[in-house]
Amino acid sequence: MVAEIVPPRASSQPDNASQLHSVTRRAALLGAAGIGSLALAGRAAQAQPAKPAEIKVGIATYLSGPASVFGVPGRQAAEMLFDELNEAGGIGGVKLRPIFVDEGPGVDHFVGEYRRLVQSENVNLIFAGISSADCLACAPLSDEMKRPTLLWDCGTQRVFEDGKYEYAFRPQANATPEVLSALLYLLRAKPDFRSIAVVNQDYAWGRDSWDIFRTGLQTLKPGVRVAAELFPRFGATDFSTEITRLLALRPDVVLSTTWGGDLDAFIRQSNDRRLFERSTFVLPLAESSLERVGKSLPAGHIIGARGDHWFLHPNPADPALLARFTENYRKRFNAYPIYSTHHMAQAVFAMKAAYEKALAAKGGGWPTDAELAAAFRGLEFPSLTGRIRIREDGQGLEDQLIGTTVNTDKYPFPVMTDMVVFPADTVTAPVGQKSLDWLKTLKPEMVQAMPQPVAFKP
Amino acid sequence: MSRTTEILLALAAAALVLLLAWAVPWLRFVLTIALAKGLAVLGILLLLRAGQVSFGHALFLAFAAYAVAFGASTIPEALILLPLAAIGAALLGLVIGLFVVRYREIFFGMLNLALSMVFYSLLEKFYAITHGTDGIRLPPITFAGQTLGSEAQGWAMLVLALVLALGFGALVRTYLASPMGQALAGIKTREARLEFMGASGRSVLLAAYVLSALMAGAGGAVLAMTSRHVTPALAYWTASGELVFIAILGGAGSVFGPFLGAVAYELTRVYAAALVADAWQMILGMVLLLVILFAPGGLWGMGRALLARRRAA
Structure with a gap:
């Protein structure tokens, strides 16, 4: 085993040249001391980092x-x-x-x-x-x-x-704009919904995203009934219990920020049992599953992509x-x-x-x-x-794209229509504010202020 | 092997660890983690002497790690947090031990596994307190009242881990030589005989169990203060399995085994991950298979056999 000995990179070396411009004795001494210490330190301290290979x-x-x-x-x-x-x-x-x-x-x-x-x-x-x-x-x-x-x-x-x-x-x-934009889209697309159920993976993201969504919902549309909060374990393959409950409870909206294999299984099983016909689904991460689930995900449900990431972006x-x-x-x-x-x-x-x-x-x-x-x-x-x-x-400011699924002949999986691109600064918590506090200050007018949806152009 | 050779060997190994950490700075962190895990494996070794395998010892490690994470905001002092967390783990070990020492072999192992998974679920479900799988970041802590820079902090933790490893290693060696330690072997061979001699199998196992929880706790505290971020994954069953894996890799014949195994395990993992980011698990698995097939005594047993052969020749 050979230890690779690398000189620590110089981060801020005093600029000797500028000190020597006004030649006072003190400055000259300081400069000399600086040069001396550089020489002593050898290659460990370089004022200018060389261009790396x-x-x-x-x-x-x-x-x-x-x-x-x-x-x-x-x-x-x-x-x-x-x-x-x-x-x-x-x-x-x-x-x-x-x-x-x-x-x-x-x-x-x-x-x-x-x-x-x-x-x-x-x-x-x-x-x-x-x-x-x-x-x-x-x-x-x-x-x-x-x-x-x-x-x-x-x-x-x-x-x-x-x-x-x-x-x-x-x-x-971050999570706040990603979840908030899906909520705003839902409020605009389906303003009269009265009950919601959530099916999220039981780990930090599942809990956090529901916290954000619920806080925003309570501020922008108080009085919506939360029919069920279901947190199946992370990596679950069977959602029959959750689907049976959702079929019985008949919530207007089902939210799920689930991803990966869990989401694929949830979508396929919900489709098999016709849950998509009873409730509108909001799936903020479904874009990453589209190719795998194909047409198991029917038209008319709200999906997102953690940003404005979409290969058919309406106006890149x-x-x-x-x-x-x-x-x-x-x-x-x-x-x-x-x-x-x-x-x-x-x-x-x-x-x-x-x-x-x-x-x-x-x-x-x-x-x-x-x-x-x-x-x-x-x-x-x-x-x-x-x-x-x-x-x-x-923190980066990134626009958010949310759309509704639609089936076309061109792709073997659903794509988005009625796409809304939310400008980043309208949905991101300002610098120095905590997301959950900021969400409580939102005004219902912001739903009306959101941009117009753009339809899918084949 | 005489006592003097063992002491010399231990000191030489400690010096080697320090030398390695000095020569290759990034290994300092890896070695500290390895020693912390070695402490927990030392506890597994103690139970292995009684023929019992605990598949849930990560519980005590994770308990102490979370105790440090929560305690650090009120008492940010490593030398107070460490004994508190370790004693906390030992007390938990006493409570749990009272139940599990009634069982033997597979039932003992499975009950331990179940309890560690209960703790894992608690950490995950009490989301508002523990932040779930995102885990808790430790605030900066002082060391003997001194606020250290990151470099000095790294060295302090490594030296602390080494001191604990030497101390607990010596303690376990003495313990195993004592009547209490000999009685552990009695549980393995025939417990009824032990009972006829007037020693209670349960209390012998309980004492060893509490000691092993204490050591796992000390390891967990060092682990938390070194990586400075704790997540529920510490209590997951794979973490417990890892400890048993290390015990087998290192060999259960001597107190050197756990530390040798832990260092070998961490180094293999790190170098395998650096070499092939895609398939490092395969390399790790192959190493374990080779050890099981060709060196049932573990790395320590292998080293001793080589030494004995040379002496015979």
Whole structure:
């Protein structure tokens, strides 16, 4: 075993040149002392970090376990986008190399992997991760180890509402806008519903998302009866108990933020027992299951994609970019890109934009870790469908797209019609406010203020 | 092996761990976690002497880890939290032990498994208190009243884990040599004989059970203070299975086995994950299969056999 000994990167060295401009004796002495200490420290302290031979990016994603339905497409998208970036000459003339690590074994393994990526692989950036627990654990670690970290896919709003970080940023939305936009869409599409039931996976996301939805619902439309709150265990394959209860209770609306294999099973079994004919379903994560469930998901139900990620986006900022990405991804992996591939693209585009911003700010000089991290704050960069801005607290502002399922001859699975793209700032909790407190201040007028739906164009 | 050789070997192993952590900085964290798990496995070893396998020992580890996570907001001092959490785990071990020591073998193992899963569900279901699967982030803690930087904190935890490992290792070795420890072997061979001698099988097992819970608790506290994020996965049955896995890997013949096994397990996992992010589970599984097939005494047994052969030659 050979220990790779890497000099600690200089983060903020005093600029000796500027001190020597006004030559007082004190300044000259200080400058000399500075130069002396530099010489003594040898190569461990460089005022200017040299251009690296390559930019290494550590990417944490699920390669095993149930969440690999998002993790594997995320990795595929990363491989494709890194290849494309390298073909185009890399960033600032430097090629990139992704290093993937598996989030599957849990938080303490991941924390060890994070340290390995920084201290052994000496990566320049880290993209982490899909699990909210991993994001909550690594955001403080990014400050400790001073390595820029992009929270590329996790949803919890707690990261930036409960903490302040110098090196962690999220180039995507969080749970609050993702769930609130589905609620607003429901209130507009079906204003007269009187009862609702929820079927969520029994873990943090299932509970959190229901908290957000219920708080928003109580504020915007008080008096709706909650017919049932069902939390089947995470990884459940049989939903017959839940479906039987829902058939008996006849709620007007069924909400489920379930994903992956659980959602596929829930949709198929609900379809078999004709639950879709009795209740309107609201499935904010169903976009990622569409190709698997196919026409088991009937028309007329509300679905979302954790952002404005949709290969048939009604008005993308750069239609050619979205079409090219969808086409290349389909050619290479034989599947339609789902939201996690969009999230990965956002992380890659944010990284590129931040490097370019930091390089420009330094007149072409290679940025230090601190300078690179600073470039992310307030950064605006393109996503596959629109533009995203990273706020001063590190949270990204991303538009949200919600639609209603419709069946067409062109695709073997339902697609969206009556699509509404919610502008990010209308559905995201402002800086410094906790989501649940902010949701209680919403006004019912915001339902009327939402943009007009756009129908599916074959 | 004489007592002096064992002491020398233990000190040499501790020095090797420190050297490795110094030479390869990122391994410091991995080694601390390995030693923490080794402490819990030491408890499993104690029960293995009595022929009992607990498939739920992660319960005590997770209990102590959560005790640290909750306690850290009121008393942010590592040297107070650690004994409190470990004693808490030992008390829990006493309560649970009173029930489970009535059972033997598969029933003992399964009852432990069931109780640890009950604790797992509690952590997951009391969402408002525990934040469910997202887990709890530990606030910064002081060490002997000193607020340490991240580097110094890492070293402090590693040294603490080493001291605990040496201390508990010595304690378990003494315990196993004592009449209480010899009686454990009596449970394994024939319990009725033990009862005829006037020793109660249940209280012998209970004493060992509480001691093992105490050690798992100490391990859990170190684990929580090192990774600084606790989730219910710590109490899941796979975490308990991992501890039994390490016990088999290291070998149950000596107090060195658990630590040797834990370090080997963590290093294999980390290097396998670094080498093939996709199939690291397969490598880990193959290592265990090879050990079971070709070295039933575990890594420790393998090392001893090699040593004995050289001496004979």
